[in-house]
Amino acid sequence: MQCKDVEFVVEQEGFAPLPEAAQAHVATCSHCQEYVTDLATIVSVANELPAEVEPPARVWVSLQAQLELEGIIKTPAISTQGERSPWWRGFRDLFRSRALATATVGALIVAAGVLQLRQPPGGPAVPAGPSWQIPFAQTAKVLNEQEVDLKNIQLASTSPVDDSFRQNLQQVDDFIAVCERRMQAAPEDDLAREYLSNAYQQKAELLSAMMDREGSVH
Amino acid sequence: MGIGMMGLAASRSDLGLAALRPDLKRGILPVLAAATFLCSGLPAAAAGQHLEKHFTVNARPVVVIHNVANGRIEVKSWKTKEVDVVASQTSDKIGFDMEQAGDRIDVTANILDTSAQPRELEASLLLTVPEETELQLKTETGLIYVEQVMGDMTLESVAGDVHLKEVSGYIIVRTTEGSLVCTQCAGKLDFKSISGGAQVLQPALTNVSLFTTSGNILFDGDFVRTGLYTMKSGKGLVEVRFSGNDSFDLKAQTATGTVDNRAAAYLKPDSHGVKHLATKFTKGLFGTVGQGLAKVELSSYSGTIRILKRD
Numbered sequence: 001m002q003c004k005d006v007e008f009v010v011e012q013e014g015f016a017p018l019p020e021a022a023q024a025h026v027a028t029c030s031h032c033q034e035y036v037t038d039l040a041t042i043v044s045v046a047n048e049l050p051a052e053v054e055p056p057a058r059v060w061v062s063l064q065a066q067l068e069l070e071g072i073i074k075t076p077a078i079s080t081q082g083e084r085s086p087w088w089r090g091f092r093d094l095f096r097s098r099a100l101a102t103a104t105v106g107a108l109i110v111a112a113g114v115l116q117l118r119q120p121p122g123g124p125a126v127p128a129g130p131s132w133q134i135p136f137a138q139t140a141k142v143l144n145e146q147e148v149d150l151k152n153i154q155l156a157s158t159s160p161v162d163d164s165f166r167q168n169l170q171q172v173d174d175f176i177a178v179c180e181r182r183m184q185a186a187p188e189d190d191l192a193r194e195y196l197s198n199a200y201q202q203k204a205e206l207l208s209a210m211m212d213r214e215g216s217v218h
Numbered sequence: 219m220g221i222g223m224m225g226l227a228a229s230r231s232d233l234g235l236a237a238l239r240p241d242l243k244r245g246i247l248p249v250l251a252a253a254t255f256l257c258s259g260l261p262a263a264a265a266g267q268h269l270e271k272h273f274t275v276n277a278r279p280v281v282v283i284h285n286v287a288n289g290r291i292e293v294k295s296w297k298t299k300e301v302d303v304v305a306s307q308t309s310d311k312i313g314f315d316m317e318q319a320g321d322r323i324d325v326t327a328n329i330l331d332t333s334a335q336p337r338e339l340e341a342s343l344l345l346t347v348p349e350e351t352e353l354q355l356k357t358e359t360g361l362i363y364v365e366q367v368m369g370d371m372t373l374e375s376v377a378g379d380v381h382l383k384e385v386s387g388y389i390i391v392r393t394t395e396g397s398l399v400c401t402q403c404a405g406k407l408d409f410k411s412i413s414g415g416a417q418v419l420q421p422a423l424t425n426v427s428l429f430t431t432s433g434n435i436l437f438d439g440d441f442v443r444t445g446l447y448t449m450k451s452g453k454g455l456v457e458v459r460f461s462g463n464d465s466f467d468l469k470a471q472t473a474t475g476t477v478d479n480r481a482a483a484y485l486k487p488d489s490h491g492v493k494h495l496a497t498k499f500t501k502g503l504f505g506t507v508g509q510g511l512a513k514v515e516l517s518s519y520s521g522t523i524r525i526l527k528r529d
Contacts, residue, residue, distance in 0.1 A: 160359060164394055171431060190497065190499075191497075
């Protein structure tokens with residue numbers, strides 16, 4: 001057995017206990033001894049980590065917005081099976097494990113890369129159907145829900161900072177409306193799409209900042 | 219509050235004084251006057267609260283400030299390997315936490331009384347740091363002012379402006395409505411805001427990315443050869459003033475705004491073999507100044523893009 005075989009065995013079966021053949025190799029190989037020791041240390045430290053706290057909803061909102069804005073995910077087709085949980089709830093469940101989170105993000109990036117490579121040179125293929133006609137529709141829906149929740153919480157606040165947040169949120173909403181009208185009139189306007197994408201990104205960040213402040217001050 | 223309570227106490231005393239004997243009045247009045255005078259001085263004493271701390275550092279320190287109160291954060295540099303922090307506050311409703319962990323200094327202003335009025339929550343910080351220092355500053359409404367500091371910095375503000383003078387490094391600025399004025403800055407600059415504007419004056423920046431939804435952008439200075447410059451505003455004015463010695467490729471686009479080209483005499487067709495054309499949805503201006511060594515991309519969705527050679 002060689003070093004790469006040991007790595008393969010560890011990857012497939014774990015290292016506690018190692019198969020006999022692997023143990024024999026590790027006993028004579030300083031490189032593999034270090035490798036196994038490092039892994040044991042990592043597992044030991046990981047076991048001492050405190051229980052994970054579930055991230056707040058805004059993290060998933062921002063993540064979804066970012067993924068959608070970067071074209072890594074697309075607005076799903078209109079559901080015909082009645083009301084279902086938003087996809088990001090399932091996504092959140094998937095992310096409960098850090099290993100899975102890393103793997104999922106990696107898979108999404110690879111998938112996005114493959115999809116981009118497969119795009120014909122004439123531009124992205126736009127499937128027919130209503131769900132592709134409104135850019136960032138799912139992001140808009142989630143952000144608007146968050147906005148309504150926040151407004152309900154913040155109605156009584158007269159702090160200058162909250163005022164500033166509200167005024168700027170209104171500005172972003174107005175700008176989004178302008179860009180969306182433009183996109184409806186000229187769906188292939190890349191500049192409008194870019195500004196709309198940026199506006200949604202800013203809205204997600206602004207809502208996140210408002211929620212953070214809400215949590216820390218009030 | 220001290221004044222208010224004293225005023226109430228004085229009113230009650232005035233009501234009772236009419237019934238008192240004249241000799242007693244003569245005795246009480248000076249005492250009341252003195253008490254009023256002393257109590258009215260209490261808020262002034264609170265306004266003068268100062269806290270100063272020195273932290274000795276070895277190498278390039280990292281200074282982290284989180285100021286949730288209203289107030290100015292000012293950072294200047296010296297040649298001493300020390301971080302000096304002077305905090306001043308208007309009331310005791312704000313508390314400062316300062317700690318050192320190796321070469322990291324953390325300063326946090328906390329609100330101790332959430333019912334406090336905005337004017338009671340004013341806290342300013344004056345820092346003197348080694349010339350090579352990394353900064354992470356976060357505030358809500360006050361000005362952030364940094365002068366002559368070399369090091370990466372992240373500066374965040376909601377409504378406060380950010381003024382930088384003679385700083386260098388990778389500079390990240392995020393505001394909601396605060397504006398940025400960056401004078402004689404070097405390195406890389408990344409600015410994002412919703413309604414804040416940005417002015418970049420006499421820079422030596424090799425990489426600039428400015429984005430605002432409704433603020434204005436002004437770039438007045440030289441473009442470093444091989445530098446990359448991106449300036450975008452949703453609704454505001456994007457103005458670039460270049461020098462006759464500059465060398466850059468220009469790409470300017472707007473969806474519904476206007477392009478005000480006041481540098482037609484300097485702008486030649488792109489000489490690098492790539493023919494740029496505006497799409498049917500945008501108005502564009504493409505060209506090269508000099509040899510086209512730097513790359514400048516300007517856009518405004520509905521505002522004006524102005525390009526001119528400065529005098």
